Amino acid sequence: MIESWVINDDSPVPVSSAGVVEALRSRIDSGQLETWLTSSSGRLLAFVTNAERAMVVLLEGEGGPGEHAVDPGAAGSSDGFVLSNGQGDEYPDEDTVPIREAFRLVEHIVGTGSWPADARWVVDR
Template sequence: MLVIETWVMDDDGPVHVSSEMVLKALRSRIDSGRLETWLTSSSGRSLAFVTNAERAMVMLLEDESDPGEHAVDPGAEGASDGFVLSDGQVDEYPDEDTVPMDEAFRLVEHIVGTGSWPADARRVIDR
């Protein structure tokens, strides 16, 4: 029996998101200055999306104690700042540990739709 994992975005109350609507929700949050988004799955996993509106950190965690795995851009040079967390902290990440926005959106949409990374996704397992 196939069980479909569902995802919730806690945005002033839990909002169910599908792969068809997650990008619209993320774009709306970015447009309003909310650059950190956490989604929680029905199986307890978490998907983090933190952006500076040019690049994004995309992380998938199995549970609260899991260091998880994150998307990477091998060979990218330099670092980018402006990753504003919900508590006001502003982070800087090496560009190799973040991905361009189009790739970040593709990854999030696929994970929300299928529960897993795309087969061609470049990622580092931090466990």
């Protein structure tokens, strides 16, 4: 069975890989910079952005081990990552990716259940 994904605080209807980027853009446009998706197998996909860069995290389950996309060699840090509870975070740029890359990663994960072969990510254990 292929995994299906839903946006946690939206409709319980699964989002397709073809529609997930549009859904993320719509949420960003409305000021929602943090989005969590849950798969039919219980995995979680987090997308937090400042509209220029994004942190993309894939977790095996709530509280479980995960992995996140990285941009090796990126210098500096970026702020403006506003969580749904209002907290503003700053992350090293090497732990986030440009937003276009983040969209590509999320689209691929929703469509296939895994990182693209050329993606760079690290295990958070």
